Amino acid sequence: MGFSQLIFLWTIAFPIIVLLYYFFRKKYKEQEVSSTLFWEQVMQETRVSPYLKHLQRNALFYLQMLALLLFVLALMNPYLKTKEIGGEQVIWIVDTSATMLAGKEQSTFEKHLEEMRLLVKEIGGRPLTIITTGSDPKTIIRQETNVQQIEKAIDGLAVTYEEQHLTKAIEMANAFIGDLPTTIYLFTDAVSRSDLPIESEHVKWIVKGADRDLKNVAITRLAATSINGETIALLQLKNETEENQTVQLSITNKDGDELLEKTITLQPKAELANTFEALPNIDVLVATIQVEDDYEADNSMMTIVGSNPYEIAVGQDMHKLVQIGFQSVGLDVKSVPEHQLESLRGAIVVTNQTELLKRNEPIVLIGRDDEIESEVSGKIEVIQDELFAFSSLEDVYVSAVYPPFDDFDTIAKVGDKPFIQRSPKGDIVVLADIQSTDWPLYPSFPLFLWSVQNELMEGKTSLGIFTPNEQRAVSLLPGDWSIYTADGVYISSFEQSRDFQAPSKPGLYVVQSEHEERPFIVQLPQKERTIEEGTSFELGNVVSGQEDITNQSIAKWIVLLILFLIVVEWEVQRRRGFAN
Numbered sequence: 050m051g052f053s054q055l056i057f058l059w060t061i062a063f064p065i066i067v068l069l070y071y072f073f074r075k076k077y078k079e080q081e082v083s084s085t086l087f088w089e090q091v092m093q094e095t096r097v098s099p100y101l102k103h104l105q106r107n108a109l110f111y112l113q114m115l116a117l118l119l120f121v122l123a124l125m126n127p128y129l130k131t132k133e134i135g136g137e138q139v140i141w142i143v144d145t146s147a148t149m150l151a152g153k154e155q156s157t158f159e160k161h162l163e164e165m166r167l168l169v170k171e172i173g174g175r176p177l178t179i180i181t182t183g184s185d186p187k188t189i190i191r192q193e194t195n196v197q198q199i200e201k202a203i204d205g206l207a208v209t210y211e212e213q214h215l216t217k218a219i220e221m222a223n224a225f226i227g228d229l230p231t232t233i234y235l236f237t238d239a240v241s242r243s244d245l246p247i248e249s250e251h252v253k254w255i256v257k258g259a260d261r262d263l264k265n266v267a268i269t270r271l272a273a274t275s276i277n278g279e280t281i282a283l284l285q286l287k288n289e290t291e292e293n294q295t296v297q298l299s300i301t302n303k304d305g306d307e308l309l310e311k312t313i314t315l316q317p318k319a320e321l322a323n324t325f326e327a328l329p330n331i332d333v334l335v336a337t338i339q340v341e342d343d344y345e346a347d348n349s350m351m352t353i354v355g356s357n358p359y360e361i362a363v364g365q366d367m368h369k370l371v372q373i374g375f376q377s378v379g380l381d382v383k384s385v386p387e388h389q390l391e392s393l394r395g396a397i398v399v400t401n402q403t404e405l406l407k408r409n410e411p412i413v414l415i416g417r418d419d420e421i422e423s424e425v426s427g428k429i430e431v432i433q434d435e436l437f438a439f440s441s442l443e444d445v446y447v448s449a450v451y452p453p454f455d456d457f458d459t460i461a462k463v464g465d466k467p468f469i470q471r472s473p474k475g476d477i478v479v480l481a482d483i484q485s486t487d488w489p490l491y492p493s494f495p496l497f498l499w500s501v502q503n504e505l506m507e508g509k510t511s512l513g514i515f516t517p518n519e520q521r522a523v524s525l526l527p528g529d530w531s532i533y534t535a536d537g538v539y540i541s542s543f544e545q546s547r548d549f550q551a552p553s554k555p556g557l558y559v560v561q562s563e564h565e566e567r568p569f570i571v572q573l574p575q576k577e578r579t580i581e582e583g584t585s586f587e588l589g590n591v592v593s594g595q596e597d598i599t600n601q602s603i604a605k606w607i608v609l610l611i612l613f614l615i616v617v618e619w620e621v622q623r624r625r626g627f628a629n
Contacts, residue, residue: 064118127607138229139231141236143161143165146182149238151346178222180222182218183218184212189202191225209517215244219246233252254587258584263582264289266286267578268348269578273354281326282352283323284324285322286321286338290318295340296339297311297338302331308329309325333351334352334353346573353511364390371498375495403420406474411475414479422481423452431460439496445488454478477501515569515572519571520549523560525562552571
């Protein structure tokens with residue numbers, strides 16, 4: 050604390066004058082007493098509470114002295130030294146992914162909102178930019194200095210359930226930095242120091258993370274298919290804690306009618322996959338677990354069950370193990386001569402004829418008939434993809450692969466060469482002959498084929514599964530379409546299939562036109578079904594690493610207190626009587 054106007058210290062003379070006047074004033078008054086009979090009683094009351102009697106007699110003096118001293122203090126303009134955020138501008142990157150809902154008494158996101166409201170006071174008039182994360186990062190406010198607008202923007206922030214895509218948000222923030230010394234606050238749950246750019250010498254990173262002791266048990270995978278009037282489901286659970294966890298699993302239909310209930314014990318830091326057969330033939334399957342953890346969003350998951358799956362047509366030139374792989378997971382498979390495959394409709398075609406990739410029907414290409422394979426060595430590396438949800442390729446050996454397709458996405462590699470690709474249309478390509486691998490000897494082979502069938506079947510009986518706010522073209526006729534929740538609550542409308550955008554909140558939805566309706570599911574991204582240990586730290590410097598120190602005057606509060614004392618003095622004088 051300090052004083053910016055010490056020159057007014059001379060005004061201390063006013064309360065000193067009042068004090069001297071009090072010392073020299075007459076301290077008693079003459080009063081005639083008709084009798085001394087009551088004198089002893091009055092003196093006893095005075096002796097019992099002498100301080101209270103003194104305060105009552107001299108209340109006006111103390112109030113006046115206090116008011117004068119505060120007046121002198123206000124003239125000297127006292128101030129408090131406060132630290133403000135360094136740099137010429139401030140940027141906040143706010144993580145709005147689903148994992149921000151994790152927390153004990155309050156979620157990480159709510160805790161960060163409280164921190165933001167407190168930090169507004171430390172901005173000190175500097176321009177503030179707020180960026181939210183997601184596949185398409187958004188600028189909420191840009192170079193804003195108005196406190197009311199900043200507080201309004203904070204109140205409007207909400208979790209969007211999207212994957213954070215932190216790199217994109219950081220790239221957007223870099224576009225605002227330029228050559229200005231900048232302080233960037235990152236409100237997230239966990240981030241590595243290596244993920245933050247530190248090339249600039251005038252940028253300081255302040256990371257606000259989640260708590261460190263959060264517990265989580267999650268449903269990480271759920272898939273189901275309908276075979277011979279019954280539903281078969283595959284469910285995967287993950288225990289991220291250091292203790293055994295007992296969960297109560299419940300499988301229901303979309304209306305909440307229970308189909309199965311089971312108690313499962315999970316080992317520490319372990320994953321467990323379960324298969325449930327002979328379930329009723331339903332359209333939507335919902336799995337829910339009841340467990341004491343700190344993240345509820347990943348305790349439920351739903352999937353659409355195809356009621357009319359595609360038939361599997363395997364070319365006769367394909368290895369017999371391919372057909373056996375499909376049949377081992379209960380799929381209806383037929384062997385078809387190669388020259389008849391092109392004319393098939395309503396079937397998933399399994400072949401090595403590259404020319405069939407031009408068809409509109411789904412294709413699984415295993416090997417190629419237009420190229421020569423070359424030897425390859427190394428372990429198989431896969432990216433995080435739903436096709437490998439239940440199948441691990443770590444121990445699979447591949448001796449040779451075919452050249453890849455240039456415009457296809459590679460989802461698995463052997464060494465540095467593509468092994469499995471996905472076409473823009475969604476077809477799956479395995480760039481190796483089955484006889485060039487030992488894959489069929491592993492349980493992952495039929496499970497992979499089962500996942501392929503599920504993926505290619507999407508869109509036949511439903512619109513498919515989407516991530517929150519996902520935008521992509523869908524297979525719908527041109528026209529006026531509307532999105533509703535499963536309970537019939539209107540969400541949004543669109544006209545062209547390429548303008549479709551999924552809602553942000555996970556759940557079951559229906560897209561509807563005048564003549565048709567198709568269900569679809571919005572599901573948490575896979576990365577949002579696991580939480581990491583929270584991290585908070587600071588990195589980099591702004592203006593030689595020094596925070597700005599400002600003087601915040603408290604004179605206005607002293608003036609308000611003086612006005613209050615004047616009102617109290619007036620009330621004391623009124624009760625005593627102004628004439629006295």
